[in-house]
Amino acid sequence: MKHRQVEAFHALIISGSTVRAAEIMGITQPAVSRLIAELEHSVRFPLFDRVRGRLVPTPEARLFFREVEESFRGMDRLRAAAAGIRDYGEGTLRIGGLAAGSVALIPSAIRLFRESHPKIRITFHVKSSADIRNGIVDGQYDIGLAADEIDKAGVDTQTFASSPGVVAMPMDHPLASKETIKPEHLSDLPLLGLVPEDRARQRLDTLLAQHNVVPDYIVETPNSATICALAESGNAVGLINPMVIDSAHPNRVAFRPFRPSVIFRSLLIFPVEKQKSKLVREFTKTLMALR
Structure with missing residues (x-):
């Protein structure tokens, strides 16, 4: 069974004729008929009966079509995910923040960020600085805001703020x-x-x-x-x-x-030796602008 054969089957079911299926796929009508015949040979049951000059799906074909529809929905999700990665880097952004930055700063940054990225799913956890650092190392977060007492081994850091208490x-x-x-x-x-x-x-x-x-x-x-x-x-x-x-x-x-x-110092932290996605770069820019 090949994907092109299944594609022809799907096009024929939704269009109702080999002519329309050929138009959908951009191929000839005989090519559609050949692909359907090959698929019938592969699945080893008839897919269509000819009734008064029309192709009518068999009961087995209708059952098979349910599974085909599900697989096509999966392909649509993959295409949407690919578009999100192409346009935004990734479709999700995972943030860990220390409590001080989580009261107003990070929520404000998220609000501004979502104005230009409304479809991006964001997770935001308020943790201790040590837990944020560990979460970055373990791959739980894409970006973290932590105090300067963290162990900097295994993470990339960028100074965020140095403010007098x-x-x-x-x-x-x-x-x-x-x-x-x-x-x-x-x-x-x-x-x-x-x-x-x-x-x-x-x-x-x-x-x-x-x-x-x-x-x-x-x-x-x-x-x-x-x-x-x-x-x-x-x-x-x-x-x-x-x-x-x-x-x-x-x-x-x-x-x-x-x-x-008495200076309070905070750091932005990122996974080490990993190129930042477009989302991470843009959220970092938003955070820096709100300091």
Whole structure:
């Protein structure tokens, strides 16, 4: 059984005549008849009966046609997939993002990206930076946004942002009256802190130690957005990644710059030694424009 024979059978069923089938396939009428005869020889049952000058499909042919239709639908899906790959690189985009970038930045990038790529299917997972890095290595993600503490072995990286942290606090907190927060201002205050393995947390602790300030962390969390939420409903303050400022309630949380600066660094990460698809390149461009 050859594909051209099955194609002739499909064309003859949907058109009802060898003349129309020949037109659909761009071949002669005798060529269609020959292909049908060859297919009947291959399947070893009759496909058409001639009734009053017309070719009528046999019951066996109708059963066979169901399977042929399914295979043709599969071919249509393959053609659509090929068109998607040709036009967009791949038909799906898999993104992993750290929590700070997942509050507003990445959703905004996805929204803008989909305006020009509405048919692309996107998966987006919010994970720890280490999990995002591992997902890139394992082929789970096409692009990731992670903090700079990741193990960079086995991935390609591109610097995304280096931003000075800000201190989040309740609107009525005494520190809200200050234009800039300094290390000595945090002495003897309840603090909301990122987890000890976070690089920005480590930079803050080093700076506080240099100013003889012993931090009193009452809550530790991996997420700057969580620090914002806790600051909104309590009396503690915490240093956060400025990426999450837009997620906070503007009338409940105040933000003040911290000096000397504590830098939050983030990276875009990609599978190593793999050419980036058009989708990945365009989404990267969208992300970079929103920094």
